[in-house]
């Protein structure tokens with residue numbers, strides 16, 4: 001192409017750009033065209049959940065689980081990424097725990113990595129609770145007891161405290177230090193937050209835990225001592241165990257923690273994310 005033809009093309013392009021900058025509503029605005037082209041060619045248009053390969057924050061190893069042929073009986077769904085359904089619906093990318101028995105617990109890890117205790121929330125548990133209508137005190141939720149360990153033998157937990165006795169409550173504030181009570185906003189495809197926002201519950205949803213709040217209670221006979229609690233707080237943990245609350249006895253009542261007997265068939269684990277991995 002000779003230099004005169006180039007000059008003419010540059011002048012035309014310059015005119016188009018100037019027109020667009022001056023008047024965003026101009027029919028010459030190229031943005032919609034660019035969007036159409038981008039939508040036709042970019043692989044981002046086929047966003048799917050879960051994201052492959054999974055992001056490094058998520059636990060990637062199923063250490064212990066009881067799988068089944070049920071729809072949600074595949075433990076790998078708990079380590080494949082997180083596909084939260086937002087405030088009013090629950091993810092289906094989940095592995096379901098049973099209410100009682102050996103299938104009521106799941107142990108996950110991050111390969112050989114240690115999860116450290118640093119500033120603020122150290123890990124997030126993503127179940128699939130959802131809000132019933134607009135009432136934030138009415139959540140369809142299946143409570144989970146959370147415990148961590150260095151050797152998958154002796155564990156310490158977060159001193160779960162349920163305040164409504166034998167009566168099941170849908171109000172998450174009645175379930176202190178349990179997981180499974182906050183709707184999940186994070187989604188690998190549609191709400192892929194950066195590695196800091198993933199641990200901000202107001203952006204990601206889910207239930208955050210800080211190792212500073214680890215308890216030395218051994219009420220559940222899990223092998224916890226004050227020494228182990230302090231060691232985990234200082235040096236971190238390798239294994240996280242998630243257990244249906246209904247499989248455990250409430251120290252306040254001497255009975256198993258209640259669940260929504262009309263609708264619940266056990267907590268559903270979408271994934272767990274750790275903030276500080278060594």
Ligand SMILES: [Ca+2]
Nearest residue numbers: 118119120211
């Ligand atoms: Ca912390």
Ligand SMILES: [Ca+2]
Nearest residue numbers: 128142267268
């Ligand atoms: Ca659930």
Ligand SMILES: [Ca+2]
Nearest residue numbers: 077081093270
């Ligand atoms: Ca999942």
